[in-house]
Amino acid sequence: MDILMASKYRGCLLGALLGDCLGAPYEGESLVSKVVLQQYFDKLGGPYFKAPVKMYTDDTAMTKCLLNNILSNRGVEPRDLAKRFTVEYFNEPRRGYGQNVIDVFHKLRAEKFEDPFGPARAQFNGGGSYGNGGAMRIAPIALFYYKSLSDVIENAKVSTKVTHTNKKGVDGAVLQAVAICQSLQSNPEGKLNPQEFSDKLFNVMASVEKDEEGLGLDDPTPYQAQLRVVKDLLEKGDAASDEEVQMKLGTSVAALYSVPTAIFCFLRARTNIPEIETDNPFRRTLQYAISLGGDTDTIASMAGAIAGAFYGDSFIPENLKKHCESSQEISDLADSLYDLTKKA
Ligand code: R7I
Ligand code: MG
Ligand code: MG
Ligand code: MG
Structure with missing residues (x-):
């Protein structure tokens, strides 16, 4: 069991890394040709050849900050996390950050990290960002807290609110974290029932979204609605076209239109998908996620984290791993996090 769990930790963080590195070159394309992607994965996954590594983006840069925050503080510490994000951003600003989150880093620095949540709260005229920036970096939270669902939910929220305070941005991160936990607790050799997997997520989101009922929101249960769509599309299988998936689940930088999509990609890729030729369901997950286009680095990264876990x-x-920047470092960080979790 221990060996399996350690391998799931590495799988999760490497899955997030590979999705980011391999998806990044296609970010923003509307639909990516499956033929082109087949060649891309065949080449990079085939006999090794020397080539510049595929660089990771903000998704991984921020995941590493969160990982190191947890390792240094034996859990999430928001002020230190705000500092780590900001220092990382100013060291390497060209990692493809979201358009607006950059304002948060400038304000955090100007205000000397006095209130780690203040600048995030002020985004979008006080509404907070609903981007997927909280969800895309959440894997370390799921790995460290997975033994307690309430700890996962609580810490997913706290860590997200350093940059994203909009309910949709926060709940997207919660959903992604819970999906990773469910994967961690599943037997990889066993039969996964995709409907059951999404029903369990639905039930968690029903209670998360219920807690927020009193907030007077116009649309109080958006994630439950998207998870219903996930189930419908899974039932349709090959009969659902990529365009239908794209249209109904979305492929944008909004958490609501990318986190359920990533979960769908993982579940759909359990079995064969037309025009994707591989026996490896992990690879199939990434190839499929990228093929849907849009926010490819992030959707592939989130799907990769769930699949890897x-x-x-x-x-x-x-x-494939060797062609991605910092894969050895990520694998070592996964081992450190695993060791810390065992001690906790
Ligand atoms: O969420 P965030 O960190 O961006 C992550 C994405 C990933 O795809 C990364 O790979 C990277 O490319 O960026 O950054 P934010 O700037 O907070 O949000 C991203 C975008 O979502 C913003 O630039 C807006 O276009 C949009 N957005 C909103 N638009 C209108 N109203 C987020 N919140 C709002 C909103 O409330
Ligand atoms: Mg990115
Ligand atoms: Mg970008
Ligand atoms: Mg992205």
Whole structure:
């Protein structure tokens, strides 16, 4: 069990890294040709050849900040996290950050991190960002707190609110974290029932969204609605076209229109998908997620984290990994997080 869990930790963080690195070159394209992607994955996953690594983006930069925040503080510490995000941004600003989150880093620095949530709260005229920036970096929270669902939910919220305070941005991060937890607790050899997996997520989101009922929101249960769509599309299988998936689930930088999409990609890729030729369901997940276009680095990264936590790192093709920036460092950080969790 221990060996399996350690492999799931590495799988999850490497899955997030590979989705980011391999998806980034296609970010913003409307639909990516499956033929082109097949060649891309065949080449990078085949016999090793020397080439510049595929660079990671803000998704991984921020995931590493959160990981190191947890390792240094034995749990999430918001003020230190705000500092880490800001220092990282000013060190390497060209990692493809969201358009608006940059304002948060400038304000945090100007205000000397006095209130780690203040600048995020002021975004979008006080509404807070609903972007997927909280969800895209959430894997370390799921890995560290997975033994307690309420700890996962609580810490997913706290860590997200350093940059994103809009309910949709926060709940998207909660949903992604809970999906990773469910994968961690599943047997990779066992039969996964996709409907059951999404029903469990639905039930968690029903209670998360219920807690917020009194807030007077116009649309109080958006994630439950999207998870119903996930189930419908899974039932349709091959009969649902990529365009239908794109249209109904979305592929944008909004958390509501990307987190359920990532979960769908993982579940859909359990079995064969037309025009994707591989026996490896981890690889199939990434290939499929990127093929949907839009926010490809982030959707592939989130789908990759869920898939990697399910299958473990033995499913991650060695040469594919070698073509991604910092893969050894991420694997080592996963081991450190695993060691810390065992002690906690
Ligand atoms: O969410 P965030 O960190 O961006 C993450 C994305 C990922 O795809 C990364 O790979 C990277 O490319 O960026 O950054 P934010 O700037 O908070 O949000 C991203 C975008 O979502 C914003 O620039 C807006 O276009 C949009 N957005 C909103 N638009 C209108 N009203 C987010 N919140 C709002 C809103 O309330
Ligand atoms: Mg990115
Ligand atoms: Mg971008
Ligand atoms: Mg992105």
